[in-house]
Amino acid sequence: xxxxxxxxxxxxxxxxxxxxxxxxxxxxxxxxxxxxxxxxxxxxxxxxxxxxxxxxxxxxxxxxxxxxxxxxxxxxxxxxxxxxxxxxxxxxxxxxxxxxxxxxxxxxxxxxx
Amino acid sequence: xxxxxxxxxxxxxxxxxxxxxxxxxxxxxxxxxxxxxxxxxxxxxxxxxxxxxxxxxxxxxxxxxxxxxxxxxxxxxxxxxxxxxxxxxxxxxxxxxxxxxxxxxxxxxx
Numbered sequence: 001x002x003x004x005x006x007x008x009x010x011x012x013x014x015x016x017x018x019x020x021x022x023x024x025x026x027x028x029x030x031x032x033x034x035x036x037x038x039x040x041x042x043x044x045x046x047x048x049x050x051x052x053x054x055x056x057x058x059x060x061x062x063x064x065x066x067x068x069x070x071x072x073x074x075x076x077x078x079x080x081x082x083x084x085x086x087x088x089x090x091x092x093x094x095x096x097x098x099x100x101x102x103x104x105x106x107x108x109x110x111x112x113x
Numbered sequence: 114x115x116x117x118x119x120x121x122x123x124x125x126x127x128x129x130x131x132x133x134x135x136x137x138x139x140x141x142x143x144x145x146x147x148x149x150x151x152x153x154x155x156x157x158x159x160x161x162x163x164x165x166x167x168x169x170x171x172x173x174x175x176x177x178x179x180x181x182x183x184x185x186x187x188x189x190x191x192x193x194x195x196x197x198x199x200x201x202x203x204x205x206x207x208x209x210x211x212x213x214x215x216x217x218x219x220x221x222x223x
Binding site for chain 1: 144146154155156157158161163200204206210211212213214215216
């Protein structure tokens with residue numbers, strides 16, 4: 001158990017809908033990272049927050065957004081969902097700004113139908 | 114752009130040694146990490162190399178050669194539980210950018 005908690009574990013929704021994925025980092029970790037893993041795209045870095053501020057941006061679509069709250073938990077919002085957004089979404093955390101050693105949650109499997 | 118190449122599959126015998134290679138093309142390269150992921154599970158951090166040379170952590174070692182844009186993960190005394198996918202990840206842009214390889218599926222056979 002990495003100490004990173006993600007909810008929900010599974011999510012099935014229809015195209016065009018909006019969903020929110022939630023992540024609680026390990027106790028004391030200030031950085032939260034979001035990743036998407038799909039069969040065709042592999043593991044991709046989406047976005048990083050450090051102590052409430054956006055720190056780095058990867059291949060995140062404009063339809064997606066994230067935020068980190070004062071208690072350090074984070075939410076990833078996915079809107080206008082498309083079939084191609086079906087994937088595993090991982091959250092990871094680390095105590096540092098660099099994500100060279102990140103601790104991953106068990107992921108949320110999103111299925112868009 | 115950034116790209117990392119890994120073999121897609123490797124098969125090795127229990128108790129043996131296996132090396133998983135990773136070549137990268139990354140501008141502004143800072144370092145290379147390795148992650149293990151079992152089917153249906155989350156990636157787990159294994160090692161990180163910022164400098165050339167070998168880093169050893171128990172049965173796992175990782176090597177980096179910046180001049181060759183190349184690294185590898187070495188797994189010794191293979192166990193059945195080592196059957197998993199292994200990803201290399203390259204950091205650049207002041208650690209703000211990370212690119213993952215496509216992963217190597219390791220199958221350990223008796």
